[in-house]
Structure formats: C-alpha cells, structure tokens
Amino acid sequence: QVQLVESGGGLVQPGGSLRLSCAASTLTFSRYTMSWYRQAPGKERELVADITGAGDRANYVDSVKGRFTISRDNAKSTVYLQMNNLKDEDTDVYSCNARGELRWPGNYWGQGTQVTVSS
Numbered sequence: 543q544v545q546l547v548e549s550g551g552g553l554v555q556p557g558g559s560l561r562l563s564c565a566a567s568t569l570t571f572s573r574y575t576m577s578w579y580r581q582a583p584g585k586e587r588e589l590v591a592d593i594t595g596a597g598d599r600a601n602y603v604d605s606v607k608g609r610f611t612i613s614r615d616n617a618k619s620t621v622y623l624q625m626n627n628l629k630d631e632d633t634d635v636y637s638c639n640a641r642g643e644l645r646w647p648g649n650y651w652g653q654g655t656q657v658t659v660s661s
Contacts, residue, residue, distance in 0.1 A: 551655030564638030
C-alpha cells in the first residue's frame with residue numbers, strides 16, 4: 543500500500559500562485575506515473591497534469607498549459623504542482639494519484655487538498 547498526502551492548498555486571489563505537494567510513502571516512487579486531478583461539485587474529475595516516473599515527460603490539460611508545472615523529486619518521493627496565474631475556474635479539490643508503470647502494480651489516491659481562487 544502507498545499512502546499519498548497532499549498539501550499546499552488554500553485561498554488565493556485571481557492571478558496568484560500556489561504550490562501543491564504530494565508526499566508518497568514508498569521507496570519505489572520512481573515506478574509510478576504521478577498525476578494531479580481536480581474535481582469541483584457537480585463536475586467530473588479532470589486530469590490536470592501527469593509526469594512519468596523518471597520525470598522526463600509531462601502532460602497538461604489545455605486549460606492549464608503555460609500556467610501550471612508538474613514536477614517530482616524522487617529522492618523525496620514527492621510530486622509538485624506549481625500553479626501560477628490562478629483563475630476562478632481553477633477552484634477545485636486537487637487530488638494526487640500514483641499509477642504503477644509498465645508491470646508495476648498499484649493505483650493510489652490521496653485525500654485531496656482544496657484550492658479556492660477568489661477575490
């Protein structure tokens with residue numbers, strides 16, 4: 543079992559920045575593709591960004607391209623989401639996901655951290 547704990551959410555004004563962190567309780571962190579999802583009330587969960595276990599490839603949903611950056615520190619078993627120029631529509635609960643790469647098993651979710659963008 544892999545435990546994922548998100549942190550860094552909070553209240554920020556439009557145009558502001560936040561950095562989310564997700565710490566994983568595993569010594570094989572590099573075996574997992576890490577992703578950030580978000581979900582607002584009444585909406586489907588949306589994949590925001592993901593990054594390969596080696597950290598050499600990252601993908602983003604179009605709405606955050608140029609504003610958000612996903613990164614990881616495998617020595618710390620932590621994935622980050624740097625969010626700049628935040629908009630009202632970014633308000634969501636952001637959750638961290640770990641998915642085993644190739645034949646490595648496992649798919650894990652954190653509890654989520656609230657991001658609220660408001661004046």
